[in-house]
Amino acid sequence: MAHYFIVGQGIAGTVLAYTLLRRGHVVHIADNNASQTASKVAAGLFNPITGYRMTKTWLADLLFPFLHRFYPEMERYLGARFFYPLPMYRPFESVAQQNEVLSEISDEKFAKYVEKVVPSDGYGRHIYDPFGGIILQQCGYVDLPVLLTAAKSVWKAQGIYRECEVSESEIYCTNEKVYWQDLSVDYIIYCRGWKETASSLFHLPFRPVKGEILQVRFTNECYDEIINRSCWILPHPDKTYRVGATYHQHDLSPTPSAQGWDELTGKLSKLTSAQWALLGRLAGIRPATYDRRPFIGIHPQQPRIGIFNGLGAKGVSLAPYFATVFAEFLEGKTKQLPLEVAIERCIKV
Ligand SMILES: Cc1cc2nc3c(=O)[nH]c(=O)nc-3n(C[C@H](O)[C@H](O)[C@H](O)COP(=O)(O)OP(=O)(O)OC[C@H]3O[C@@H](n4cnc5c(N)ncnc54)[C@H](O)[C@@H]3O)c2cc1C
Known part of the structure; x- marks a missing residue:
């Protein structure tokens, strides 16, 4: 059993913390409760067949059976409903x-x-x-705001959650331990999403990508399935819908834009002629990477500092499987992380 401190409670930090707790480790987690993070605004879709050519997404046969087991188990652990398989x-x-x-x-x-x-x-x-x-089939969505809020509330009640900014300057590391405030742990794992780009700790080639979403209500139509061509319409149980998403690398401002509005309303009008009313607009920044693969591993010079990040546009489908892969690596059960996700592929060691 090891003792972990996880910084960041987006989908990456939450799924990793849950995975480590379920494997019997001691975990503390801290998050600064920023608004409009990628996980708070994301639609949470998972879809094994993507793109214009409708090709099978990377590792679909591994990731999808895994997530279909993982999220229902997490729902039982947290006592909340957030997993919605939908055609x-x-x-x-x-x-x-x-x-x-x-x-x-x-x-x-x-x-x-x-x-x-x-x-x-x-x-x-x-x-x-x-x-x-x-x-x-095998598509659907995870209601991430519900998942994140449920995890935060359970872990607050257990006394393992702190709502605060964690600054690297407050961390003290030796070869055996990491110290922060009153905590003394075996590993600190950074799960800071695209905010990792403000740090010089790992020097990883992130390519942050802004995304925007509309929240709407259809006034003369109802959809029970996700509809997807160029943009998607995602039904929620309360009969509201998410419409999204844009994908832009050059504007990293945290607010919805005129360009995003034009793009989404234009695509929506080509998908359906149903009438709709706007309920809200959301924008966030995805922690995407230069090769569209996650960044997972331990710092080459600091053996007690790890990272679980780079989930890009697919946090919901990548996080569960790769949290387990990382946990097995941290436990010494595997000697090497898969090279496609290991940070060694792009940092000098
Ligand atoms: C518009 C949009 C739509 C999307 N749709 C989908 C989708 O349908 N399906 C899908 O799978 N993915 C989707 N994504 C991508 C998905 O949101 C990301 O893959 C995922 O949220 C990344 O999670 P994360 O935990 O790595 O990062 P984040 O969600 O950014 O979480 C990082 C957390 O760390 C906290 N933090 C950062 N620095 C510190 C610090 N120093 N101290 C304390 N806390 C800190 C932040 O406040 C935040 O809570 C979408 C993204 C966007 C923007």
Whole structure:
């Protein structure tokens, strides 16, 4: 059993803390309660088939069965509901895409993700689908604000959660221990999301990406499934919907923009003719990386300092599996992290 201090309670820090606690370790966690963090504004979607070509996402066959077990277990542990498996309708954009995708999905390796093929104009409910589309399964979303609030409340009650800024200058490390305020732990793990870029501790090649989302209510329509073509419509149980998301690298301001509004409303009007009313707008910065793979590992010169970050646009599907991979590494059960996610791939050792 080891003693950990986790800095940052976004999805990365929360899932890692939960994983370590469940494995019998002692964990303390601190977060500065910033508003509009990536995890607080994210839609929380998980979707094994992505992109224009509808290809299987990286490690889908490993990550998706894992997350479908992981989040329901976490719901039971936290006593809260936040895991919503939902089908996803993906209308085709063109005849060319229809042909391409239909020939791909006849392949056996896609069969478990495809529920059915929808014919031209077959979905109804104000959706433009002149080329038909496919309904995917094993998709859904995690209501991250509910998950984060539940974890914070349980861990506050257990006395292992602190709401405060943790400054690197307050940390004292030896080769055996890390000290911060009254804590003395075996490892400190930084899970600071894109704020890691303000630190010179790890020098990792992040590529932060801003995202924006609309919160809307449809006034003459109801959707029970996620609809996704160029932008997605995500139904919540209270009959409100999230519409998103934009993906821009150059503007890292934390507020919604005119460009984001034009992009999302333009894409939405091409997806559905249903009428909607705006309830709110959100913006956040994704901790994306130069090669779209997470940054996980222990500092090359400081053996008690770790990082679990770089979850990019896929925090919900990457965090559960890679938290376990990292935990096994920290416990010495594996000697090497997979090179695709290990920080050694991009920092000088
Ligand atoms: C608009 C938008 C839509 C998205 N949609 C999806 C989606 O549908 N599906 C999906 O999987 N992903 C989505 N993402 C990406 C997802 O949000 C990220 O992958 C994920 O939230 C990253 O989590 P994190 O914990 O690494 O970072 P963060 O969420 O940024 O968490 C870091 C935490 O650390 C805290 N912190 C930082 N520095 C300190 C400090 N010094 N002391 C104390 N606390 C500190 C911060 O306040 C924050 O709470 C979306 C992102 C955006 C912006």
